[in-house]
Amino acid sequence: MEAAKLDSVLAIETPEGVDICLTPAPVGLRCLAWVIDFCIKVLLVWLLAIGASLLAVISEKMALAGILLLMFFMEWFYGAFWESRFAATPGKMAVGLKVVSIRGTPITLEQAIVRSFLWLVDFLPFFYTTGLVSILFTRGQRRLADLAAGTVVIMAPEKVAKRSQVNSQGRRGRKQPAVTPVPPPLPLSPEEKALLVSYYRRSSRYHELYRRELAELLAPLHGLKGKEADERLLAYGAWLSGDAQEAPPTRVGRSQGAN
Amino acid sequence: MSRQQNFEQSREGAWREIEELARSQSKSPELPSIYRRMARQLTLARHRHYDERLQGRLGRMVESLHNQFYRPRSQFFAQARRYLAVDFPRAVREEKRIVGLACLLIFGPMAIMTWLFSQYPELHDYILDSATRAQLDESWSQDHAQNFDDRFVMWAMYVKNNVGIDFQCFATGLLFGVGSAFYLLFNGIYIGAVAGYVTWAGNGERFWAFVAGHSAPELMAAALAGAAGLRLGMGLLRPGQLPRTQALRESTSRALRLLYGAAFMTFCAAFVEAFWSGFFPDARMMKYVAGGAMWLFVLSYLYLGGRRRET
Numbered sequence: 001m002e003a004a005k006l007d008s009v010l011a012i013e014t015p016e017g018v019d020i021c022l023t024p025a026p027v028g029l030r031c032l033a034w035v036i037d038f039c040i041k042v043l044l045v046w047l048l049a050i051g052a053s054l055l056a057v058i059s060e061k062m063a064l065a066g067i068l069l070l071m072f073f074m075e076w077f078y079g080a081f082w083e084s085r086f087a088a089t090p091g092k093m094a095v096g097l098k099v100v101s102i103r104g105t106p107i108t109l110e111q112a113i114v115r116s117f118l119w120l121v122d123f124l125p126f127f128y129t130t131g132l133v134s135i136l137f138t139r140g141q142r143r144l145a146d147l148a149a150g151t152v153v154i155m156a157p158e159k160v161a162k163r164s165q166v167n168s169q170g171r172r173g174r175k176q177p178a179v180t181p182v183p184p185p186l187p188l189s190p191e192e193k194a195l196l197v198s199y200y201r202r203s204s205r206y207h208e209l210y211r212r213e214l215a216e217l218l219a220p221l222h223g224l225k226g227k228e229a230d231e232r233l234l235a236y237g238a239w240l241s242g243d244a245q246e247a248p249p250t251r252v253g254r255s256q257g258a259n
Numbered sequence: 260m261s262r263q264q265n266f267e268q269s270r271e272g273a274w275r276e277i278e279e280l281a282r283s284q285s286k287s288p289e290l291p292s293i294y295r296r297m298a299r300q301l302t303l304a305r306h307r308h309y310d311e312r313l314q315g316r317l318g319r320m321v322e323s324l325h326n327q328f329y330r331p332r333s334q335f336f337a338q339a340r341r342y343l344a345v346d347f348p349r350a351v352r353e354e355k356r357i358v359g360l361a362c363l364l365i366f367g368p369m370a371i372m373t374w375l376f377s378q379y380p381e382l383h384d385y386i387l388d389s390a391t392r393a394q395l396d397e398s399w400s401q402d403h404a405q406n407f408d409d410r411f412v413m414w415a416m417y418v419k420n421n422v423g424i425d426f427q428c429f430a431t432g433l434l435f436g437v438g439s440a441f442y443l444l445f446n447g448i449y450i451g452a453v454a455g456y457v458t459w460a461g462n463g464e465r466f467w468a469f470v471a472g473h474s475a476p477e478l479m480a481a482a483l484a485g486a487a488g489l490r491l492g493m494g495l496l497r498p499g500q501l502p503r504t505q506a507l508r509e510s511t512s513r514a515l516r517l518l519y520g521a522a523f524m525t526f527c528a529a530f531v532e533a534f535w536s537g538f539f540p541d542a543r544m545m546k547y548v549a550g551g552a553m554w555l556f557v558l559s560y561l562y563l564g565g566r567r568r569e570t
């Protein structure tokens with residue numbers, strides 16, 4: 001896929017000859033998911049402790065034994081349990097991540113187990129240093145356990161769709177400039193199209209002056225300068241991305257269908 | 260009207276239905292042909308450079324249909340039974356060189372340290388400090404508590420610690436096997452040191468009667484978990500004809516075949532340790548005989564298990 005050359009997208013070829021695109025999860029989201037999971041684990045152990053002491057139906061010793069077993073489970077099986085059933089731990093679900101096998105198929109029990117047993121190596125020497133290094137230096141941003149299990153953590157497809165739409169509608173405080181889509185004057189290669197689309201998608205993250213500077217580099221395409229160059233590129237991007245078609249209110253029903 | 264709009268409008272209705280179908284995960288007999296048709300349409304859309312939104316939508320449809328077909332299925336209990344009866348002992352024999360190495364790494368130092376520490380008290384300081392020694396003296400100079408609740412807590416403790424150590428020993432094997440080798444040696448040395456010291460301090464009879472029962476499953480399991488870790492590291496060290504990532508994946512599934520069994524044995528050992536080893540402290544002969552029978556059982560299980568059934 002064209003986008004794969006610009007972005008960290010993984011393209012998986014299926015036997016039917018089409019590629020499925022997986023977007024590897026950004027490190028920040030994975031950390032956030034980890035924090036949520038950690039809180040859930042602590043909370044559950046804590047709830048069991050409180051519950052056992054309040055109810056007092058079982059002896060103190062039994063409660064202690066239960067807590068020890070629950071801690072053991074949380075340490076080694078929490079991930080395996082959730083990921084083998086739902087492809088994501090509650091933390092990952094909350095931030096919209098999903099674990100799939102590197103072939104794009106749902107993960108197996110064995111893969112889920114490997115991922116959750118090998119956390120210790122990624123943790124070494126302290127606080128997931130090894131895992132982080134591995135994520136930064138592998139294609140698909142995989143920690144060592146992912147490499148051993150043959151899995152990859154991706155953005156859930158529904159989330160990817162929602163995110164690109166949110167960006168293009170300028171929610172979350174990022175104002176997407178309102179542009180009228182204009183078709184590019186020349187036939188462009190797929191890579192060039194992908195580049196313009198991603199310029200349009202990410203425009204809200206960059207300062208206007210910086211965008212102008214970038215846009216002027218493409219003068220051969222549009223022959224404009226300054227603000228106009230930027231706006232023209234955005235117009236091309238909007239046209240190529242296909243978002244603009246959803247803008248008129250008459251087509252709203254359709255944009256909902258796309259999700 | 261552009262070509263793309265034409266393409267979309269003529270298929271919009273069908274796509275809505277397919278999206279609904281994909282969402283409900285229902286098993287329609289049409290599914291294979293729908294999937295192939297959608298794959299074709301996606302290829303077409305990409306080939307004609309239709310816009311990103313359309314490609315994304317078709318891509319998501321194809322992905323969810325794809326995953327309804329290419330989905331590995333599993334039957335947990337049937338597999339577990341077969342694993343314990345056949346696959347696990349076979350895996351141990353298949354990996355006999357690595358298992359042998361792991362046994363050497365743990366039992367060698369254990370035997371040597373037991374002998375050294377029971378004979379040469381001047382060595383004790385190197386491994387067991389005085390606080391640890393005092394604690395060992397205290398806990399082995401009296402019989403274990405025998406009420407059920409205490410034993411139950413101990414059982415949970417044994418499961419958490421010992422199975423946890425198995426997993427730890429396995430996981431660190433990913434560091435080219437170094438972690439597993441370290442844990443095997445360390446456990447061998449430490450267990451041997453404790454056994455030797457307790458024997459030297461005169462609490463030997465109580466100690467050996469206590470550990471006899473669960474020693475077989477627990478120590479063999481520790482060795483096998485270490486072997487699983489070494490197996491894991493071996494995939495990286497000696498990938499053979501495969502690229503290292505792939506060799507790692509293959510040796511991971513081979514290692515898991517050892518690890519599951521090891522964890523299960525440790526889990527069983529926790530029952531023995533909690534509900535047998537601490538009881539009848541005076542019937543020493545009986546404990547030794549039971550321990551010996553355990554060793555015989557574990558070794559013959561690993562040596563003979565799964566030899567008959569051919570599949």
